[in-house]
Amino acid sequence: MGSLPPPLPSSSSSSSSSPAKITEGELGALFETQRGILDHFFERLDLSEAAAFAQALVDAPGAVFFSGVGKSGLVARKLAQSLASLGLVRASFLAPVDALHGDLGALFPGDLLVLLSKSGASDELLALAPCARAKGAALLALTSAPRSPLAALCDRGVVHLPLLRELCPFGLAPLTSAALQMLFVDTVVAAVMAARRLTRDQLAANHPAGKIGKSLIFKVKDVMKKKEDLPISKEGDMIMDQLTELTSKGCGCLLVVDDEYHLIGTFTDGDLRRTLKASGAAIFNLTVGEMCNRSPRTITADAMAVEAMQKMESPPSAVQFLPVVDDRNIVIGIVTLHGLVSAGL
Secondary structure, X not given: OOOOOOXXXXXXXXXXXXXXXXXXXXXXXXXXXXXXXXXXXXHHOOHHHHHHHHHHHHHOOOOEEEEEOOHHHHHHHHHHHHHHHHOOOOEEEOOHHHHOOOHHHHOOOOOEEEEEOOOOOOHXXXXXXXXXXXXXXXXXXXXXXXXXXXXXXXXXXXEEOOOXXXXXXXXXXXXXXHHHHHHHHHHHHHHHHHHOOOOHHHHHHOOOOHHHXXXXXXXXXXXXXXXXXXXXXXXXXXXXXXXXXXHHOOOOEEEEEOOOOEEEEEEEHHHXXXXXXXXXXXXXXXXXXXXXXXXOOOEOOOOEHHHHHHXXXXXXXXXXXXXXXXXXXXXXEEEEHHHHHHOOO
């Protein structure tokens, strides 16, 4: 493990000198030190404690509240928001000072209060704990101090998060302990998702907006072009006669179909350039069917839009569009990369 950096200069000397240049070597040494501290955490974490903590969240008969001060409070708030966004646990953040001035009314018998504190000695949490127990809530702590005053107040036990030291030169600022807390709670959230067998539809119901919601809700049929917006060509059409169709629909391609609209292949503007380079003036005598790709990637209208994007980007080479076909291989639309990006995916 790398050694900690030397102490920072005093405030009096630092105020009169310009900041030192950060070198790659110094930064790399810090990352190596942080890696060693994280390894210490992984090697010493009690998985039985961690599993019991995760199970307590899953089995909670009432609401689950999370509380903490400072950086631990930010992690507690993030954990509450993550669980609430899944819709599997009735979770909320309880600010300790506000709780002592009225917000304690949100707690009911059977609720679970999880207290996050690196030291397990935060005055605000030590004041909150007995009041929460008096309300009938069960208490559980996450702390890096196994024999802390806070742990002694928690009837549901304590999870010890092993911390070798902080990355801070003084060993004080929570540059590592907060990261360990976040790493631990996010992993627990994933365990809760698995235990409750969270489905994509359940996740989508709680994320109707933003990129997450769009990737879970939007289907190809919601973003595809159809009918008169499709760049349609027959395989017997002359290439040069289809230039307007190729360039005017904004898809960069032609969908080559038969009389019943079964997909035969695709012809792109890239194919046009390659054909022109290879054939020269002979291109005037070539049909679309002679030069089209007869094995294009396709997708169905009910597929997820994000699946279409993944299919476009898949090997051996990326494409800019996908013909949309039904179960009889009849063309009903086209989805383009531009259209997916414009939809916010």
